[in-house]
Amino acid sequence: MTDTRDKIVNIDAAGDIILVVGPEKLRLRVRSLFLKAASKLSGTILGPYWKEGHDILGTGLPVEIVLPEENATALRCICAILHHQIKLLPQIMAVNDVLRVAVTANKFGVVDALTFASQFWLYPLNRGANDLIVLAAAASLFKNAQAFRDITKALVLNYGDSYLALLSEDIMPILGERVFCLLEEQRGFARLKLGEILIKGINALACVHRCGWTSKYAFAYMKLLEAQDLWPTSLFVVAEAIERANMMPDPIPEESSAQCRYGYKHFVPEYRKSFRYGLDDLTSRIGICLHCFHSNQAGPAFCQTAHEHQNLPDQY
Ligand SMILES: [Zn+2]
Ligand SMILES: [Zn+2]
Structure with missing residues (x-):
């Protein structure tokens, strides 16, 4: 593991916070206002006890918040987007990093702020089945119904082997076994x-x-x-x-x-x-509907009523 403890990534060089992320202690200088504004949860990246004004502590120095359990790559991407620093994003995102961003964004309630960026990451073209199932899990967390449908459509139309071969510990807690039944049903x-x-x-x-x-x-x-x-x-x-x-x-x-x-x-x-x-x-009928997938645990593989395959509203 690279030791990054002396390196600060200035996502905002005048930021009032330094997030010290992951076991590698990646230091991200950010502005608390942007992180708070993006989150729909009270327990944001800053933690539930964060209060305005307790940041500077009279020293003029940024406050460190240590997040040893979080994924550094994911939080770096999320903070870059929340600060509109798109140039700090990697040019190409590995699918596992896309999923890590989705998991972290979901945990901190900042999914909506990432909608635009995630659309690029979730594009299914020229992806193998192992990548597609990871992207499907990410699309589910990003609540991107169009991407979820496009990705599962590619899994149905372009893949001929057993879906069980795509099972992994990363995606099971997010999609469950049911997604494999639905894919098999649609392919049949x-x-x-x-x-x-x-x-x-x-x-x-x-x-x-x-x-x-x-x-x-x-x-x-x-x-x-x-x-x-x-x-x-x-x-x-x-x-x-x-x-x-x-x-x-x-x-x-x-x-x-x-x-x-x-x-x-x-x-x-x-x-x-x-x-x-x-x-x-x-x-045109192939692809799993995220609305039905999230709302109807025992439902069939195809929508029983018409759904727009856009982003899901908040209640899902
Ligand atoms: Zn004849
Ligand atoms: Zn539906």
Whole structure:
């Protein structure tokens, strides 16, 4: 561990407080007014007994408040944001640091003040499942319903393995086991629905005359689904299967059909176009609602009433 006891990070060089944080004793010079103004709790970062005027103690020197149990990286980030010192934030935040900030902010009642900054940290793009579940826990603490939905959506659509492999001691107290049931339920729904959309393509064309054109195309289509790993039992990673469906060529029957006087009506259906509505509808429904997750302990994986997926109000 680096010894930082002589180093002061001047978040506010004229601050009246020095927070001495964590076992490494990182010293953060801050202004008590900013910390108090941001918190919704009486027991703020300054402690429950802090009073205005007891800060300077007549010495003109800042007062030290020792917080040995807190995480130094998290409190440094939080104080930087509360003092509008965005340049003191790391350019890239590791997901575990995002979670530490969320835990600390939640404990000190300053979550609302971090809403804007946390939106950048919670962005799920190009994240693996192990990172996503940590971000989901952070989004839950930040009460960011849109981020929670986007992150859990990525976990449902982009991940094909067991959710139990993502269990960890850090996230269990925050999300509990229930989140894994909901993710599994949504992924099961997504796989079934995708299978249904693809299988429906068999009936996408019909000539009612006995020319055999319909059945030969339907057979070619079924063979194509198998060849493209789009058979219902092959849809492990939903987003990858959707990608394969969007790239799928048109089926080509192996045998030609009999002469048909309505042959001029034999149009090959636009399979990819016909999938589009169903696939868009499917993906728009995926993602766990933070309102339902926080309020309904035994609820289903999808909202029963419409919810705006924005930040949760304070009562959650
Ligand atoms: Zn026909
Ligand atoms: Zn809901």
